[in-house]
Structure formats: C-alpha cells, structure tokens
Amino acid sequence: MKEKTHLVRNRCLFSIVIILIYFVCHRIPLNGIDMSAYDNLGLDLGAVLSLAVNGSNKRCYVMSLGISPYITASLTITILQAVRSKESRARTSPKSLNYLITGLFFCVALIQSIYYALDLIYINRDIMSILVVIFELMAGACIAQYLLMKNKKYGVGGFAPIIIVNMTETLVGILMKSSLDALRIPLAISFVMVIIMIFMEMHEKRIPVQRVSVHNVHAEKNYLAIKYNPVGFMAIMFGSAVFMIPQVIVAVLHNFFNSNEYISWLYLNLNMSRLFGMCVYIVLMFAFSVLLALLFINPKDLSDNLLQTGDCIEGIPAGKATRRYLRKWVLIFSFISGGIMCGCLSLCLYLQYQGIVDATVAMLPSTFMILSGFICTLYLEIRAYRDFDSYKPFI
CATH class of the missing domain: 1.10.3370.10 (SecY subunit domain)
Structure with a gap:
C-alpha cells in the first residue's frame, strides 16, 4: 500500500x-x-x-x-x-x-x-x-x-x-x-456582520438536476449549487475603483466646463466626504455586485450546458424556462447579499458622516467582512484537500 x-x-x-x-x-x-x-x-x-x-x-x-x-x-x-x-x-x-x-x-x-x-x-x-x-x-x-x-x-x-x-x-x-470607546460601535457591527457573512459564505442553494447518464443511488445527489453570497467580496474590494470612474469623468468635464454650475456642483459633491457622493457610492456598489453575480454565474451558459448534455432541472422545462429559473435565483441571492453589504456600508458611512464614529475606525465592519470571506474560502479549500488526502491509495 x-x-x-x-x-x-x-x-x-x-x-x-x-x-x-x-x-x-x-x-x-x-x-x-x-x-x-x-x-x-x-x-x-x-x-x-x-x-x-x-x-x-x-x-x-x-x-x-x-x-x-x-x-x-x-x-x-x-x-x-x-x-x-x-x-x-x-x-x-x-x-x-x-x-x-x-x-x-x-x-x-x-x-x-x-x-x-x-x-x-x-x-x-x-x-x-x-x-x-x-x-x-x-x-x-x-x-x-x-x-x-x-x-x-x-x-x-x-x-x-x-x-x-x-x-x-x-x-x-x-x-x-484606538481607544475602547472608539471601537465599541464598529466592533459590535463587525461581530454581527461577520456572523451573517460566514453563514452566507458557507451555505448554498442546491437545485436538483436529473442527469441522463446517472441512473443509480447517486442520482439523488446531483444538483446545481448557487452560493448565498454569489460573488463573495469582489464587489466591496473593487468598489473604490468603480467609484473612481464617474469621479474621473466629472473631473475631466469640470476641467473644460468649469463655469457650468451643475458640473461644478458634481465636482464638489462626488466624493466620500459628501452625502451625495456616499449615496452614489452605495448605488454603484449594489449594481456592481448584481452585475458580477450575473457575469460569474451566467444563467444562459448554465442552461445551454444542461441542454447540450440532455440534463434538466427537476420540474423545469429545458431551454428558456431553465434560464429564467436560474436567473431568478441568481438575482435573488445577489440582491440579498448586495443589500446586506450596502446596508453595512451605509451604516458605517452614516456614523462617520454624523461624527458618531471616528473616521479611522468607521470602516472596520466592511474590512472584517472581507477578512471573514477570505478565511471561509481558505477553510473550504483546505477541507477539500483534507478530504482528498484522507483516501489511501491501494493500487
């Protein structure tokens, strides 16, 4: 052996x-x-x-x-x-x-x-x-x-x-x-968000699939999995880069049309120190998270793959009906995860804007969210390697 x-x-x-x-x-x-x-x-x-x-x-x-x-x-x-x-x-x-x-x-x-x-x-x-x-x-x-x-x-x-x-x-x-008083509110929010994010990272929606090539006891274990948090924390990691796009556009316009009062107002308010800029950032973050979910978990490709192999989702006709069904669940989970993420960011920005929490620690909850997501990813990979390592070759 x-x-x-x-x-x-x-x-x-x-x-x-x-x-x-x-x-x-x-x-x-x-x-x-x-x-x-x-x-x-x-x-x-x-x-x-x-x-x-x-x-x-x-x-x-x-x-x-x-x-x-x-x-x-x-x-x-x-x-x-x-x-x-x-x-x-x-x-x-x-x-x-x-x-x-x-x-x-x-x-x-x-x-x-x-x-x-x-x-x-x-x-x-x-x-x-x-x-x-x-x-x-x-x-x-x-x-x-x-x-x-x-x-x-x-x-x-x-x-x-x-x-x-x-x-x-x-x-x-x-x-x-930081002092304990300054950290009390951010750490409390972080604790709640970490629990929510770990739950969403570790759970998934399993959609039963009927495989034409499997006709044994294992047929019941065939499914498509959609994670409750479809794109993890890619949206929050690259949200700042996405927010820079309208900032650069407005800055270029302001350079050529600095006498226009609307462009000047946008130039002054489209930043994270102003309420308007915070709202634009939250909207962009939510839209970005939904877009990434639809790109990375492409319902059209999934339905086409099932159609080509002759497989199907139980109780759902192949083709457009399957595509609509998969798109529905991807949108549901992306809306839920994006809403939770943007809700946390909105709360952090509000506390910072009102001066309730110091700016140096206001974004700790979002940072802990990213950290917990990567720790979950690391744990799942190590567990997969451990399961593979548990099999002892005998040939």
Whole structure:
C-alpha cells in the first residue's frame, strides 16, 4: 500500500513560507522617501481596497502596489471573457488568457507606479528619484505576483493568504492605536456582520438536476449549487475603483466646463466626504455586485450546458424556462447579499458622516467582512484537500 500524499500539510507549509517571504519583503522602504511623513495615517474608506491587496494605505514601500495590479488585470480579463459568447471563450486557450493578464498586469502596474511615485514625499525630489521609485514599485509588484502565482500552484487559497496577512497586520495596528470607546460601535457591527457573512459564505442553494447518464443511488445527489453570497467580496474590494470612474469623468468635464454650475456642483459633491457622493457610492456598489453575480454565474451558459448534455432541472422545462429559473435565483441571492453589504456600508458611512464614529475606525465592519470571506474560502479549500488526502491509495 502506498503512503498518503500529505497534500494538506505540504500545501499549508508552502503557503506559510510564501507568507513569511512576503511579510519580510513588503516592509522594505522605497529609496529617497521621507518616511516620517507616513507615520500617522489612519484607516478610511479608500484604504479598504489598499488594506486587502496592498497591505497598507501607506505608499512608501517597495511592495506598496502589492497584488493589486494582478488582481485588477485578472478581474478585467475575467469580466471581458464573461461578456463574450460561449464559442468565443472556447476558442481562447488558457495560455492566451495568461498572456493577456500578464500584459495588462504590466500596464496597470506601470500606471499605478507613476501615479504613486508622483504623489510621494521625497527627501530630495528630482527626476532621477522619481524614476528609481517607479522602477522599485514595478519590481515589487512583479515579486508579489511571482509569490502569488507560486502559492496558487503549490499552496492553498490562491491570493487569500496574502490578503489575510495584509488585512490582519494593518487591523492590528489600527486596533492598538484606538481607544475602547472608539471601537465599541464598529466592533459590535463587525461581530454581527461577520456572523451573517460566514453563514452566507458557507451555505448554498442546491437545485436538483436529473442527469441522463446517472441512473443509480447517486442520482439523488446531483444538483446545481448557487452560493448565498454569489460573488463573495469582489464587489466591496473593487468598489473604490468603480467609484473612481464617474469621479474621473466629472473631473475631466469640470476641467473644460468649469463655469457650468451643475458640473461644478458634481465636482464638489462626488466624493466620500459628501452625502451625495456616499449615496452614489452605495448605488454603484449594489449594481456592481448584481452585475458580477450575473457575469460569474451566467444563467444562459448554465442552461445551454444542461441542454447540450440532455440534463434538466427537476420540474423545469429545458431551454428558456431553465434560464429564467436560474436567473431568478441568481438575482435573488445577489440582491440579498448586495443589500446586506450596502446596508453595512451605509451604516458605517452614516456614523462617520454624523461624527458618531471616528473616521479611522468607521470602516472596520466592511474590512472584517472581507477578512471573514477570505478565511471561509481558505477553510473550504483546505477541507477539500483534507478530504482528498484522507483516501489511501491501494493500487
């Protein structure tokens, strides 16, 4: 009898090594930066994405870009693939997708590096210092991507362990600097939201499917699964990036039509410090979460796949009826999960806007929501590897 594979142990150990390497590397300061100017930065809404994919809302480290360029490139290509026809997607090889993601990664990393470098505070600001910082930021992003790819291949959780380390490290720093009175309300909301999010991440709607190729006792265990939280926390992670689109459009219009009072009003109010900007952000977040659910869990593709294989949902005719039935459940769960997420964000923004909660800790509930979602994902993957490892080969 052969030995067990020890898949869980080996993959977890590899991820721990990746985490240790990343933990050391992502605190190397950039050359020529005035580090004293970045000592007392707090946590705000704009830092939620930075916490997850960059590791800090400070931009003074070599790996300040973190895995943000790679995740942005991957999400963009995934969305573009989702809106293409099924035949077009089938003609695109995984190797071609990797080339597209890598090319877009370098473009995003270069743009972000230039943007970060121009906004930093230098000891001696000159063109050479800026170029060196751009090169260091690009190199740091490449190292982060390399660690991420190795962890996806040999470790557990893909990019989840790196994001968990990023968020945990920064959250510990925020919690240590804040008083108990300032944390009481955010932590209470966080506790409730974590329970709700864990429940939604760990449960799914199972739609029974009749398989033409299965005619035994296992036929009863065939189903399509739709998670209560269809897209996890992708919407909240990239909500800030989505909100930047109307901000950039309004800023460009204001540059050419600064005398127009409506455009000037939008320019002044379309930000997270104004009530109008907060409302626009919440609406965009809800719409983005529903859109991602329909793209990632495509009812048309699911119904077409069932039709091609001759399978069907119990009690539902094949074709358009199946598509409508699946779309209904995807919309129901995306509306519920998006509503809960946006409700939490609305409460956090309201408490911050009214001055009830300090801005440095107001967004802790949303951060804990993201963190709990990634921990659930990591747990489910480890459990799958453990189940695989429990089988002892006998041939």
